[in-house]
Amino acid sequence: MHTLLRITTPLRIPTKNAIFNHRFLRSEPESYAKLIEIYTHDRALHQGKKLHALLTTNGYARFNLIASNLVALYTCCGQLSLARKLFDKIPQTNVRRWIALIGTCARCGFYDHALAVFSEMQTLHGQNPNNVFVIPSVLKACGHVCDRVYGEQVHCLILKCSFEIDAFVSSGLIVMYSKCGKVEDARKVFDGMCMKDLVSLNAVVSGYAQQGLPNEALGLVENMKLMGGNPNVVTWNALISGFAQKCDRVMVSKIFRLMIEDGVEPDVVSWTSVISGFVQNFRNDEAFDTFKQMLHHGFCPTSATISALLPACATAARVRFGKEIHGYALVIGVEEDVYVRSALVDMYAKCGFISEARTLFYKIPDKNTVTMNSMIFGYANHGYYEEAIELFNRMEMEGVTKLDHLTFTAALTACSHVGDIELGQRLFKIMQEKYSIEPRLEHYACMVDLLGRAGKLEEAYGIIKTMPVKPDLFVWGALLAACRNHGHVELAEVAAKHLSELEPESAGNRLLLSSLYADAGKWGKVEQIKRRIKKGKLRKLQGLSWIDNI
Structure with missing residues (x-):
């Protein structure tokens, strides 16, 4: 031994x-x-x-x-x-302790903690040459939390200490700027590198692809080929992913052809990228067709392929296809993968099969934030409000799984449906004060819906007026629906006016206001709205029954 x-x-x-x-x-x-x-x-x-x-x-x-x-x-x-x-x-002088804590925090998803410890290290040791060992981890953490300002401060430190000659540091900078949406800054770092390697090239190409700029990524790859560079399968897959996310089938086919001409054979990641792009753009039929083509070419799907395809079943409520893919995942041995099970939980929950979702959920040994959020949303959207809040409380008390903005959206949705104003307001408060999560539009929409359902329309409108961001159609839609339910004509007119500006071609909001006028006996107003709808040739969204799909 x-x-x-x-x-x-x-x-x-x-x-x-x-x-x-x-x-x-x-x-x-x-x-x-x-x-x-x-x-x-x-x-x-x-x-x-x-x-x-x-x-x-x-x-x-x-x-x-x-x-x-x-x-x-x-x-x-x-x-x-x-x-x-x-x-x-x-001992504080030991460098290994800093590397262990900061590196592991960044690797395991405790990004804020990694940045806090690095700040402490800077305070104690200043510009220490050993910083070069932890800076790639710090840059990774900055990228994941999208803290561009802190990342730029680290970049200044890198320049002061001449760490930019380190390939890992330069690649870390490129990834950080790309994740923060500053792909042009990532390109500047790349252009300033003396020795450009494949790792840094792939980082820039992935950054362009993630920001919806695949043509710029392709241009960079072509320039590197002229300079003697040889893109590998990772490079080509990043390009495929970029064009797939734009749903550009012509360019995806072209990249596949160029890839083969360059002597690089497409792999399962290449096909998975195309499937993921179609699913993200709600082109689910094409995603299923691509999956069949992939099987026809002899590729065995991975856990990433299955977890990328399952949302297509949840979006279209095609539970039969979802069950078939679930069975296939069992056959090829990837069903126990945490990402596959998380996707299965999400799919079954969205399709209303809460029992199946719950069974799979409790089979996952190490539940992540995505899995917890999916289950809370499933409970909240299908009437299991107590279970949703109980799971949220358990998640908060255990502290193992990080709460994010979607966790609070799910919990606030449950509060809205059950009408628990006190709990909803408390969650909205601790989200900001305890977890430092800035409210997003979906959080405000939940709060407006929560107060509106309880008949507190003036309070709901007060929240809208104090929002630091411009209210979207979901926020105004929640207020209009509440006004319709409680017969508040004046506020309904305000909400309908804003909705007509956001959705000028939709007749749905005007019809809702028309119904409110009818209940109030204002038939003249009803006639005016009907004339406007007819004159403007506004569209009505057709209903769709899920029964046909199931």
């Missing part, structure tokens, strides 16, 4: 037998450090704690290498308070 633990290939030890294996370990810190890394990879918190207790007993927990690895273990398992307690026991 001693010999095995000293080899460079990572050792796989079944975590359930880990305590039994401890007795065979020799008394060397490197062996224990390797075992902690295995536990970190497997997120085996329980076994990691037992090993930590053993190391505390024999005194090895004081070794900086072991302590840093334990910090990474606890951070990866979401135990930030324990990680911080260990972190503070390591």
Whole structure:
């Protein structure tokens, strides 16, 4: 066992037998450090704690290498308070502790925490040459939280310390600017690189694709080819993804052809990118056709393919197709993947099959934010309001899964449907004060709907007037519907006026106002609206029964 633990290939030890294996370990810190890394990879918190207790007993927990690895273990398992307690026991001069905490936080999704720890590091050590080891992780965190201002400050630090010559740092800058929507700044960083490699090229191409600029990405790739660069499959797949998101079938076909001419064979990621692009643009029939073509060409779908296709079933309420894909996922062995199960939970919940969604939900061992949000939305939209709020409270109390803006949208939707004004207002408040989430249009629409359903129309209108952003059709639509239900003609006219500006070709809002006038006995107003609809040739959206699709 001693010999095995000293080899460079990572050792796989079944975590359930880990305590039994401890007795065979020799008394060397490197062996224990390797075992902690295995536990970190497997997120085996329980076994990691037992090993930590053993190391505390024999005194090895004081070794900086072991302590840093334990910090990474606890951070990866979401135990930030324990990680911080260990972190503070390591001498401040030790660089490894900073790398362990900041790097693991950025890798495991605790981006705000990573930035906070880096700020602390800067305060204590200033412009330390060892910053180069943590800066790629810091840039990653900036990109994920879209904190461009902080990212630019880090960029200044990079220039002061001459870290820009490091390929990992430059690539981190490119990714950060791309995720923050500043793809032109990412291009400037790329153009300023002395040695342009494929990693940095792919980062810029992906940035262009994500920002809806695939033609610029293609131009860059063509220029790099003229300079002797050889795009790889990642480069071509980024281009395919960019054009697929724009639903440009002609260019997608062209990229496939250029890819093959360049000696690079399309892979399953290439096909998955096309499927994902169609689904995002609600062209579900084309997504299903592409999936069939993919199978015809002999490619086996991955978990990413299945999770990309399932939303097409949820959007069109085609539960039969969803069940077929679910069965196929079982056959190819990807059904237990967390992203596939999350997509299945979302699909069944949106189609109204709450029992199936709940069963799959509780089978997921490590639930992420997306999974929790899908289940809360499913509960809220289908009358299970108490279950929705209970799951939200559990999510908040456990603190393992991060609450985001969609979590609060789902919880506020539940409050709106059940009419719990007090809870809704409390959630709206703590969202801003406790979780620092700025309210979005959907949050304001939920609050207007919540107050409107309860007949507090003036309060609902007051929220609209104090909004820092321009109200959209969902906000005004919620107010108009509430006015219709409670017979408030004056506010209904205000809402209808704004809706006519936002949707000048829609007759639906005018018909709703007309119904309100009819209830109030204002038949002259009803006749005026009908004449306007007829004269303006406004469209009425046709109803569609899901029964035909199911």
